[in-house]
Amino acid sequence: MQDGLRTLKVLQEKKGQKVPDIREITWVSETGSTNDLARENFQKRGILWRCFVAGSQTRGRGRKGRNWISPPGTGLYLSIAVPRPGILEAWLPLTCAIASSAAIQSILTRSRCARPPSIKIKWPNDLYIENGKLAGMLCELADGSESPAWIIGIGINICTPKNAFPEHLREKACSISSATGCRVSRDSLLEELLVHLSFWLGKIYEGNVSAILNFIEKTEIMGIIQGSETGRISSHRPAQPDTGDQIAESRIIPQMQTDIRRLQSSNRQIVKSSNRQIVKSSNPLGITMGCPAGIGPEIIIKAFAANPEWLLSPPAVVIGDMNILKKASRALDIDIPLKSWVPGDPISGSAIHVITRTDLNAEDILWGKPNPVTGKASFEYVTEGIRLCLGKSLSGLVTGPISKLGLRLAGISYPGHTEILADRTNTERYAMMLAGDRLRVALVTIHCPLREVADSISTEKIFQVIFLTDSFLRNELGIKEPEIAVAALNPHGGESGMFGKEEEHIISPAIEMARGKGIAANGPYPPDTVFYQAVNGKFDAVVCQYHDQGLIPFKLIHFRDGVNLTLGLPITRTSVDHGTAYDIAGTGKADCASLEAAIRLASKIVEKRKEGP
Numbered sequence: 001m002q003d004g005l006r007t008l009k010v011l012q013e014k015k016g017q018k019v020p021d022i023r024e025i026t027w028v029s030e031t032g033s034t035n036d037l038a039r040e041n042f043q044k045r046g047i048l049w050r051c052f053v054a055g056s057q058t059r060g061r062g063r064k065g066r067n068w069i070s071p072p073g074t075g076l077y078l079s080i081a082v083p084r085p086g087i088l089e090a091w092l093p094l095t096c097a098i099a100s101s102a103a104i105q106s107i108l109t110r111s112r113c114a115r116p117p118s119i120k121i122k123w124p125n126d127l128y129i130e131n132g133k134l135a136g137m138l139c140e141l142a143d144g145s146e147s148p149a150w151i152i153g154i155g156i157n158i159c160t161p162k163n164a165f166p167e168h169l170r171e172k173a174c175s176i177s178s179a180t181g182c183r184v185s186r187d188s189l190l191e192e193l194l195v196h197l198s199f200w201l202g203k204i205y206e207g208n209v210s211a212i213l214n215f216i217e218k219t220e221i222m223g224i225i226q227g228s229e230t231g232r233i234s235s236h237r238p239a240q241p242d243t244g245d246q247i248a249e250s251r252i253i254p255q256m257q258t259d260i261r262r263l264q265s266s267n268r269q270i271v272k273s274s275n276r277q278i279v280k281s282s283n284p285l286g287i288t289m290g291c292p293a294g295i296g297p298e299i300i301i302k303a304f305a306a307n308p309e310w311l312l313s314p315p316a317v318v319i320g321d322m323n324i325l326k327k328a329s330r331a332l333d334i335d336i337p338l339k340s341w342v343p344g345d346p347i348s349g350s351a352i353h354v355i356t357r358t359d360l361n362a363e364d365i366l367w368g369k370p371n372p373v374t375g376k377a378s379f380e381y382v383t384e385g386i387r388l389c390l391g392k393s394l395s396g397l398v399t400g401p402i403s404k405l406g407l408r409l410a411g412i413s414y415p416g417h418t419e420i421l422a423d424r425t426n427t428e429r430y431a432m433m434l435a436g437d438r439l440r441v442a443l444v445t446i447h448c449p450l451r452e453v454a455d456s457i458s459t460e461k462i463f464q465v466i467f468l469t470d471s472f473l474r475n476e477l478g479i480k481e482p483e484i485a486v487a488a489l490n491p492h493g494g495e496s497g498m499f500g501k502e503e504e505h506i507i508s509p510a511i512e513m514a515r516g517k518g519i520a521a522n523g524p525y526p527p528d529t530v531f532y533q534a535v536n537g538k539f540d541a542v543v544c545q546y547h548d549q550g551l552i553p554f555k556l557i558h559f560r561d562g563v564n565l566t567l568g569l570p571i572t573r574t575s576v577d578h579g580t581a582y583d584i585a586g587t588g589k590a591d592c593a594s595l596e597a598a599i600r601l602a603s604k605i606v607e608k609r610k611e612g613p
């Protein structure tokens with residue numbers, strides 16, 4: 001990676017909340033210490049929330065001045081200067097450890113690592129796998145011209161060989177590759193870490209200790225005792241004296257105990273039940289399980305295991321079958337509790353809550369083998385989710401993959417999710433969109449044979465898709481002046497009628513209609529150039545004339561993390577952008593990245609709708 005500045009959009013600011021905004025990354029091939037680099041840029045230039053990443057460190061350090069071995073190309077070494085979080089700053093080291101643990105666990109769960117190991121947090125700021133130290137955090141206070149800031153330093157051993165450590169540390173240290181056998185990309189781990197770091201630091205700045213306590217209750221933390229009923233936290237370690245500008249353990253424990261008492265006396269949303277924190281349900285997201293014979297059940301288990309905060313924030317429940325989810329959990333060797341739930345029940349952070357719509361015999365359902373029973377079941381999960389969304393029992397719907405073959409075997413004639421949703425919500429004007437961070441495409445025709453596309457498009461249809469796309473970008477994503485490109489149908493945009501007249505007679509009039517309504521729509525653009533322009537930021541979305549015209553470039557860019565959504569519905573609906581993958585169902589190879597992205601986007605849309613236009 002070359003030295004320099006790169007922009008990474010990790011987290012959007014939420015209205016009314018002081019949420020961390022880590023947008024820029026500065027890469028250096030080598031430095032003495034990334035903490036010193038972040039400190040210098042804060043003290044000289046006032047730079048906050050910029051992530052400094054080094055390929056290696058010559059003077060990397062941990063707590064109490066201990067050396068942190070940082071050989072080139074074998075680890076992730078980064079530092080960020082952040083504002084002082086006020087009354088909860090004693091929680092900073094543990095919160096960074098929680099974020100790092102969640103990020104590594106998420107990457108391992110999504111990788112081909114068959115059985116990701118459990119990551120332990122050693123109080124207050126180290127990560128371990130088995131008996132080997134994997135990562136460390138260092139939080140140091142730095143004076144500034146106006147106010148101090150905390151410098152957060154994180155070091156993670158990705159593929160550090162044993163012989164790179166001093167002899168006395170070789171049995172005490174480990175790396176992700178040596179402990180798990182998994183190969184992890186540094187860039188992927190960095191991106192995942194910044195997402196989790198933004199989320200968990202957000203809890204600190206919001207004054208929300210409850211989410212952290214909930215994580216602690218479900219995580220093995222060495223050297224700490226946490227009493228659920230009393231809210232008491234204590235350490236197995238003897239108290240250490242203050243060490244200059246680092247957060248001293250002698251101050252952490254008393255401050256945490258004070259914070260918990262304050263939380264318990266002031267937070268009326270949390271009640272105790274069976275020593276677990278229970279949050280009263282408020283319109284959770286619903287996630288449909290998809291076809292019971294496909295990968296839907298296992299990507300749901302993986303997504304919740306990798307993102308335990310979703311058990312509570314945003315609250316999400318699964319619409320499906322308890323027996324099949326248990327079967328998927330066993331196949332993945334992921335021990336995560338499941339609990340039946342009905343609208344109005346409280347939601348705890350200790351289990352995946354399931355709206356049980358079917359009671360299938362797991363032995364009768366074979367992975368990768370759809371049948372009339374699985375087709376009917378997957379249809380029922382979707383229709384139940386729609387019903388609950390229309391009745392305001394769910395805030396939105398995230399749909400798992402279903403099989404058109406399964407639907408047909410069950411005698412159900414819908415070609416896919418989009419048509420089911422439109423029919424069951426009585427929506428006449430709707431469109432399918434595929435969305436990612438770099439590209440969004442909306443389709444004029446969807447599941448239509450290629451030979452029928454030219455006869456299926458019309459000026460009215462194209463205008464409606466442009467209109468729905470503009471409304472979504474403005475109202476759901478908050479883009480004030482969206483730019484929309486409209487793709488041509490024929491090669492070279494028809495070449496002035498030489499290769500077809502649809503551009504002149506059908507598509508251009510639709511664009512003019514949209515522009516007459518104040519929509520910034522342009523085109524028709526030749527399909528061989530418009531997607532390149534969109535990916536590079538010229539357009540916020542591309543309206544495509546047929547299915548593969550939009551999905552081929554989209555999946556080239558967003559194969560893992562694309563999201564399918566339906567525009568024009570009275571409810572929020574997102575979906576994975578892949579199918580049931582029957583060929584790998586039950587093997588543990590399925591990637592849950594698209595489901596994770598769909599949940600995040602649905603949550604964002606729900607929050608935006610609450611704010612209003």
